[in-house]
Amino acid sequence: MSAIVAIVGRPNVGKSTFFNRLIQRREAIVDAVSGVTRDRHYGKSDWNGREFTVIDTGGYVLGSDDVFEKEIDKQVELAIGEADAVIFMVDVETGITGMDEDVAKLLRKVEKPVFLAVNKVDNTQRLQDAVEFYSLGLGEYYPISSINGSGSGELLDELVKVLPEKTEEKSELPRFAVVGRPNAGKSSFINALIGEERYIVTDIAGTTRDSIDTRYNRFGFEFNLVDTAGIRKKSKVREDLEFYSVMRSIRAIEHCDVCILLLDATRGFDGQVENIFWLAQRNNKGIVILVNKWDLVEKDTQSVKQYTKAIKQTIEPFTDVPIVFISALTKQRIYKAIETAVEVYKNRSKRIPTRKLNDVLLPIIEQTPPPAYKGKYVKIKYITQLPTPYPQFAFFCNLPQYVREPYKRFLENKLREHFDFHGVPVTIFMRKK
Numbered sequence: 001m002s003a004i005v006a007i008v009g010r011p012n013v014g015k016s017t018f019f020n021r022l023i024q025r026r027e028a029i030v031d032a033v034s035g036v037t038r039d040r041h042y043g044k045s046d047w048n049g050r051e052f053t054v055i056d057t058g059g060y061v062l063g064s065d066d067v068f069e070k071e072i073d074k075q076v077e078l079a080i081g082e083a084d085a086v087i088f089m090v091d092v093e094t095g096i097t098g099m100d101e102d103v104a105k106l107l108r109k110v111e112k113p114v115f116l117a118v119n120k121v122d123n124t125q126r127l128q129d130a131v132e133f134y135s136l137g138l139g140e141y142y143p144i145s146s147i148n149g150s151g152s153g154e155l156l157d158e159l160v161k162v163l164p165e166k167t168e169e170k171s172e173l174p175r176f177a178v179v180g181r182p183n184a185g186k187s188s189f190i191n192a193l194i195g196e197e198r199y200i201v202t203d204i205a206g207t208t209r210d211s212i213d214t215r216y217n218r219f220g221f222e223f224n225l226v227d228t229a230g231i232r233k234k235s236k237v238r239e240d241l242e243f244y245s246v247m248r249s250i251r252a253i254e255h256c257d258v259c260i261l262l263l264d265a266t267r268g269f270d271g272q273v274e275n276i277f278w279l280a281q282r283n284n285k286g287i288v289i290l291v292n293k294w295d296l297v298e299k300d301t302q303s304v305k306q307y308t309k310a311i312k313q314t315i316e317p318f319t320d321v322p323i324v325f326i327s328a329l330t331k332q333r334i335y336k337a338i339e340t341a342v343e344v345y346k347n348r349s350k351r352i353p354t355r356k357l358n359d360v361l362l363p364i365i366e367q368t369p370p371p372a373y374k375g376k377y378v379k380i381k382y383i384t385q386l387p388t389p390y391p392q393f394a395f396f397c398n399l400p401q402y403v404r405e406p407y408k409r410f411l412e413n414k415l416r417e418h419f420d421f422h423g424v425p426v427t428i429f430m431r432k433k
Contacts, residue, residue: 003050003052003053003084003085003163003164004052004053004054004055004082004083004084004085005045005052005053005054005055005083005084005085005086005087005159005163006054006055006057006080006082006083006085006086006087007019007054007055007056007057007086007087007089008057008080008086008087008088008089008103008107009088009089009090009100009103010090010097010099010100010102010103012091013089013090013091013119014089014091014119014120014146014147015056015057015089016056017146017147018087018089018117018119018144018146018152019054019056021146021149021152022045022054023044023045023054024045047156047157047159047160048156048157048160050160050163052084052160052163055082055083077106080106080107080110083112084112084113084162084163084164085112085113085114085115085159085162085163086107086110086112086113086114086115087115087117087155087159088103088104088107088114088115088116088117088138089117089119090116090117090118090119090133090136091118091119091120092118092119092120092121092126092129092130092133092143093120093126095129095132096132096133096135096136100136101136104136104137104138107138108137108138113159113162114138115142115155115158115159116133116136116138116139116140116141116142117141117142117144117155118130118133118141118142118143118144119144119145119146120145120146120147121143121144121145121150121151122145122147122148122150126143127143130143142154142155142158173215173222173223173224174223174224174257174258174342174345175223175224175226175255175256175257175258176223176224176225176226176256176257176258176259176260176341176345177226177252177253177256177258177259177260178190178225178226178260178262179252179253179259179260179261179262179276179280180261180262180263180264180273180276181263181264181267181270181272181273181276183264184262184263184264184267184292185262185264185292185293185328185329186262188292188328188329189260189262189290189292189326189328189334189337190225191328192328192329192331192334193216193225193334193335193338194216194225216338221338221339221342223342223345226252226256253276253279253280253283253285254283256285257285257286257345257348257349258285258286258287258288258341258344258345258348258423259276259280259285259286259287259288260288260290260337260341261273261276261277261280261287261288261289261290262290262292263289263290263291263292264292264293265291265292265293265294265296265297265307265325266293266296266297268310269289269310269311269314274314274315277289277315281318281425284390284425284427285348285390285425286341286344286345286347286348286390286423286424287321287344287423287424287425288321288322288324288337288340288341288344288423289311289321289322289323289324290323290324290325290326290337291307291323291324291325291326292326292327292328293327293328293329294325294326294327294332295327295329295330295332304325307323307325308323311323317409318425320416320421320422320423321422321423322340322343322344322422322423324336324337324340340423343422343423344422344423344424347391347420347421347422347423347424348389348390348391348421348423348424349389349390350391350419350420350421351385352385352419354383354384354385357383357384357385357393358382358383360418360419361383361411361414361415361418362380362383364414365380365411368410370397370402370403370404370407371404371407373402373404374402376399376402377399378397378398378399378400378402378403379397379398380395380396380397381396381397381398381433382395382396382433383395383396384396386429390424390425390427391415391421391424391425391426391427392426392427392428392429393415393426393427393428393429394429394430394431395411395428395429395430395431396431396432396433397430397431397432397433398432398433400430400431400432401430403430408428408430411428412426412428415428
């Protein structure tokens, strides 16, 4: 898993500006008015080939009567507890304030690397003024300017040296992550499968806070099941713990083999479920869609067909995904769901011999070659599967730059038609022969 870095400090010292620079997007709102950042923002950054997650926190104000600031203080403390390293940002223009001293007092008790970043140092005079921050008792300081980026390279060089190495969770057993919105029935589904009330189940959304592994070994199947906290829109994430629950759920998706995407039949395949689906697809995970609470839906003979059609229209063009209608409460089709997930896992790790690939696909390509583009004719001469944990194929041709997306989709459909990659994203690369 990638390391976590928290940016903390009192309001209006430039934390969000520095956060935006690290993630290379304007995601956090920046304003001269203090206290604009109330929620934590998180994003991915990398420096010198080391990837890490960055958390931008609201400004820390100890002893305030403002209800927002009390919540922000809790969130800052949580961020410090969760992080592998902390960047404490101060402002050279205002010098050391009482609030800076409060934060420094909190950070001196923390047994993890703390980097004191003195912001807004963009001339020689301010570089000399920055010396006073030694008195905070946090050791070396780093003069930076969030707006133009000066000094940030030296800070990041030192930061990545102390971050823990990225670890992939190694397991001989397949990992199946049960993901979805809060209160879709994820914990009930796992309880029904393992035959015991291992996870707390309530009608309150957000009961599950962490990603929890369970070893499943029944009916000839053996794998790790991961129950995750529900993922909801970032604007809805308000509670202290939920921010980290969402982050751990996203990490569970990154480190699993198959995502079992559970949705509530009474709510449908809404925007947030769709976001989780595309997150799993972008991470090249096997996907099984489970429509839970099917016993609560009024049905006729066409209900399954209509519901399936509606989902497939939403997830186009990646429609080759199994959809199983279940009820975790009555245990209807829950074992069918697991059988399907195991099949998807096998499809994801499938290897097609190069000779068989060429024997099947080259005659099809010869019959339906890529359309000419700008008067150029593309000839595909050779195909091979790349040695990756999920299906990726290289098509070698004379002019790879002239093969358009619709033709790549045609090739993907032919691969699926002949070799069964049901439930698994397939990636196609065109390479110069």
